Amino acid sequence: MKLKFLPVAAALAAAVISTAAFAQAKEQFFPVLVYRTGAYAPNGVPWANGYVDYLKLVNAQGGINGVKITYEECETGYATDKGVECYERLKGKGGGATVFQPLSTGITFALTEKAPGDKIPLITAGYGRSESQDGLVFKWNFPLLGTYWVAADVLVQHVGKREGGLDKLKGKKIALVYHDSPYGKEPIPLLQERAKMHGFELITIPVAHPGIEQKAAWLQIRQSRPDYVFLWGWGVMNSTALKEAIATGYPREKMYGVWWAGAEPDVKDVGDGAKGYNALALQHGAGIAKVHQDILKLVHDKGQGTGPRDEVGQVLYTRGVISAMLAVEGVRRAQERFGRGKIMNGDQVRWGFENLALDQKKLDALGFAGVMRPVSTSCADHMGAAYARIQTWDGTKWNFSSDWYEADSQIIKPMVKSAAEKYAAEKKLTRRTPEDCQS
Amino acid sequence: MLYRENGQFKTTYARDQQVFPILQDRIGIALLLLVAFVAVPLLAPEYLFRAILIPFLILALAALGLNILVGYCGQISLGTGAFMAVGAYAAYNFQVRIEGLPLVLALLGGGLCATIVGVLFGIPSLRIKGLYLAVATLAAQFFVDWAFLRVSWFTNDSASGSVSVSGLQVFGMPIETPEQKYLFCLAIVVIFAVLAKNLVRGAIGREWMAIRDMDVAASVIGIQPMYAKLSAFAVSSFIVGVAGALWGFVHLGSWEPAAFSIDRSFQLLFMVIIGGLGSIMGSFFGAAFIVVLPIVLDNAPYWFGIPIDTALAAHLTFMVFGTLIVFFLIVEPHGLARLWSIGKEKLRIWPFPH
Numbered sequence: 001m002k003l004k005f006l007p008v009a010a011a012l013a014a015a016v017i018s019t020a021a022f023a024q025a026k027e028q029f030f031p032v033l034v035y036r037t038g039a040y041a042p043n044g045v046p047w048a049n050g051y052v053d054y055l056k057l058v059n060a061q062g063g064i065n066g067v068k069i070t071y072e073e074c075e076t077g078y079a080t081d082k083g084v085e086c087y088e089r090l091k092g093k094g095g096g097a098t099v100f101q102p103l104s105t106g107i108t109f110a111l112t113e114k115a116p117g118d119k120i121p122l123i124t125a126g127y128g129r130s131e132s133q134d135g136l137v138f139k140w141n142f143p144l145l146g147t148y149w150v151a152a153d154v155l156v157q158h159v160g161k162r163e164g165g166l167d168k169l170k171g172k173k174i175a176l177v178y179h180d181s182p183y184g185k186e187p188i189p190l191l192q193e194r195a196k197m198h199g200f201e202l203i204t205i206p207v208a209h210p211g212i213e214q215k216a217a218w219l220q221i222r223q224s225r226p227d228y229v230f231l232w233g234w235g236v237m238n239s240t241a242l243k244e245a246i247a248t249g250y251p252r253e254k255m256y257g258v259w260w261a262g263a264e265p266d267v268k269d270v271g272d273g274a275k276g277y278n279a280l281a282l283q284h285g286a287g288i289a290k291v292h293q294d295i296l297k298l299v300h301d302k303g304q305g306t307g308p309r310d311e312v313g314q315v316l317y318t319r320g321v322i323s324a325m326l327a328v329e330g331v332r333r334a335q336e337r338f339g340r341g342k343i344m345n346g347d348q349v350r351w352g353f354e355n356l357a358l359d360q361k362k363l364d365a366l367g368f369a370g371v372m373r374p375v376s377t378s379c380a381d382h383m384g385a386a387y388a389r390i391q392t393w394d395g396t397k398w399n400f401s402s403d404w405y406e407a408d409s410q411i412i413k414p415m416v417k418s419a420a421e422k423y424a425a426e427k428k429l430t431r432r433t434p435e436d437c438q439s
Numbered sequence: 440m441l442y443r444e445n446g447q448f449k450t451t452y453a454r455d456q457q458v459f460p461i462l463q464d465r466i467g468i469a470l471l472l473l474v475a476f477v478a479v480p481l482l483a484p485e486y487l488f489r490a491i492l493i494p495f496l497i498l499a500l501a502a503l504g505l506n507i508l509v510g511y512c513g514q515i516s517l518g519t520g521a522f523m524a525v526g527a528y529a530a531y532n533f534q535v536r537i538e539g540l541p542l543v544l545a546l547l548g549g550g551l552c553a554t555i556v557g558v559l560f561g562i563p564s565l566r567i568k569g570l571y572l573a574v575a576t577l578a579a580q581f582f583v584d585w586a587f588l589r590v591s592w593f594t595n596d597s598a599s600g601s602v603s604v605s606g607l608q609v610f611g612m613p614i615e616t617p618e619q620k621y622l623f624c625l626a627i628v629v630i631f632a633v634l635a636k637n638l639v640r641g642a643i644g645r646e647w648m649a650i651r652d653m654d655v656a657a658s659v660i661g662i663q664p665m666y667a668k669l670s671a672f673a674v675s676s677f678i679v680g681v682a683g684a685l686w687g688f689v690h691l692g693s694w695e696p697a698a699f700s701i702d703r704s705f706q707l708l709f710m711v712i713i714g715g716l717g718s719i720m721g722s723f724f725g726a727a728f729i730v731v732l733p734i735v736l737d738n739a740p741y742w743f744g745i746p747i748d749t750a751l752a753a754h755l756t757f758m759v760f761g762t763l764i765v766f767f768l769i770v771e772p773h774g775l776a777r778l779w780s781i782g783k784e785k786l787r788i789w790p791f792p793h
Binding site for chain 1: 485486489490494535588598599600601603605606615690691692693694695697698700734737738741748749750752753754
């Protein structure tokens with residue numbers, strides 16, 4: 001941690017820990033929207049555990065420049081109305097919520113309408129609405145590290161490379177098996193754009209929530225025999241899709257999941273049958289990095305671990321850790337400008353997220369070496385990075401099977417701009433001015 | 440003692456036919472409205488508005504609409520979520536496609552579209568009854584879900600299928616703050632409750648009830664089943680559609696078809712059954728029970744400062760809530776509204792029951 005190099009701050013942190021009364025005065029509140037129950041719980045639980053464990057780790061290391069983190073969980077069950085209720089419940093607590101991370105595209109859409117009024121930033125790391133990358137329209141949304149358009153773009157690049165060039169995709173068929181919700185529909189515009197460019201045929205096959213019933217979808221795949229299947233599933237839908245693929249005899253090697261369809265719970269139940277199945281890895285992979293060791297040492301060894309110990313280092317757990325780290329680092333960045341060791345309000349935290357500059361050195365110090373690449377955001381670009389890798393399941397664990405890809409901003413940028421402008425026109429918003437960016 | 444009608448003589452037909460014939464009831468309702476319109480906006484915190492009162496009011500309105508169909512006319516419907524969705528999406532389309540259309544007109548337009556769809560799916564009720572009709576109305580649910588997911592025109596070609604509204608205003612007043620939203624919903628709910636109450640105690644309401652109690656006998660005494668049933672579907676879907684539009688516009692602000700899924704239909708049906716079939720009051724009781732109780736149960740551990748695992752809290756909520764449903768249905772199968780009226784009866788002869 002950066003604190004280690006700053007004796008003054010460390011001393012301050014020690015003081016904060018020793019005097020409880022002082023610590024109570026300096027607390028930054030992090031609401032945690034989770035789903036530990038319901039159809040998506042197998043995937044929601046590791047994410048939530050990772051998120052909370054990292055917050056505990058930051059506290060164990062002395063907080064954010066001495067400011068302690070407090071947090072409270074609220075169960076959304078992946079339901080939009082419950083998520084809105086949780087948001088209302090937590091937004092005013094503990095001196096005001098720092099940042100919300102809904103972990104659901106549906107809830108993100110609902111909160112996008114509410115956050116500007118309450119001045120609370122939303123981080124949707126790797127999900128949410130793709131056009132919210134445009135920070136000049138979406139002032140409070142931060143789809144850090146990537147959006148579904150990035151994901152879809154990288155997948156197309158990868159299969160193009162596999163075929164020996166994007167032009168070889170001509171005449172091929174790619175099927176998108178997607179969760180029939182805003183989440184699953186997000187990649188369609190980009191895939192359509194790419195299909196037009198390279199001349200492949202896009203077949204979109206929706207699967208209704210929660211995705212247990214997929215017979216019809218895979219019958220369609222059996223009939224149309226696509227060259228590749230992109231799987232945009234979540235929760236139980238992923239393992240069901242793999243089982244159906246086995247039943248249909250569709251080769252798993254030709255299936256590519258989005259980064260939400262590439263975690264342990266998705267493939268574990270299928271076992272050997274899932275061997276060869278590929279999925280995107282958004283700036284992280286399974287495995288133990290230094291941050292995981294820190295969590296094991298400072299949180300789990302003290303008996304404060306949120307979940308089971310062997311979960312530390314799994315894909316979704318690491319996603320939770322990364323999400324929490326981004327939130328905490330945004331606050332830390334804001335403190336650099338607005339006052340070290342102070343409690344940051346929503347506007348200040350937003351500035352912090354807009355000016356995130358996590359270079360490799362900082363990431364290494366935080367223990368994220370080998371986990372992710374540098375991120376740097378700006379007022380106009382709320383995404384910060386557009387890199388991803390492909391990982392492949394070998395029957396027991398995920399292994400990287402490709403190098404880094406960067407999504408093609410030539411394609412995504414105009415799409416983001418036009419979608420954001422459409423949104424702005426609908427909402428009668430004006431684009432932010434350079435002065436507003438300084439605030 | 441206090442709640443006694445001795446000495447209140449009804450000397451005219453008008454007085455005999457008023458909604459609340461007992462003076463104490465009128466005072467009670469007036470006080471309730473006063474509290475709801477004046478005291479609550481002044482005192483309640485934002486969370487209470489946004490998370491409890493507004494959803495409660497809107498779902499109470501939807502339950503009221505469903506109660507007309509199920510409770511008064513005896514036609515079981517599982518398509519309520521669908522009619523809400525039609526109301527919400529139609530109102531959205533009116534607002535997006537017609538520049539400068541006032542919000543109230545958009546909402547009512549949504550209600551009218553829901554009426555049309557409701558009547559359309561009500562036609563099978565002329566031939567099929569009871570549980571079979573429930574299955575037929577289920578078709579409405581699936582069809583509407585499908586339409587709003589697949590036909591991109593309805594969502595104004597939104598890539599994700601999610602639509603959103605903002606900048607609401609009524610007669611030049613913005614509907615932005617929770618107080619404004621609450622008062623807007625409250626006003627609409629009060630108006631619709633008064634209209635519904637008067638409908639069900641009028642000629643058309645008696646026709647519905649006659650059909651509910653025995654449709655053959657009703658048609659023998661000259662009630663047209665087609666007219667009665669379809670009018671019940673129309674009125675019910677209109678109210679449900681307006682409630683759906685409010686749910687999307689005022690409560691969620693941004694929604695996808697999942698907001699009006701089959702779960703919503705079941706939830707509303709349970710509200711009507713637990714609240715009391717064939718009772719306007721019951722719709723409010725049912726909505727309160729189903730909307731407010733889980734939130735209270737969910738929050739209870741925090742209020743008492745008991746640190747509890749989130750998943751455990753969620754499971755406990757389900758268990759306690761389920762137990763309470765069973766308890767109330769055993770104690771009073773006719774719903775909370777019946778408990779309420781039993782309470783009133785008891786109060787009238789208190790403290791000297793004979």
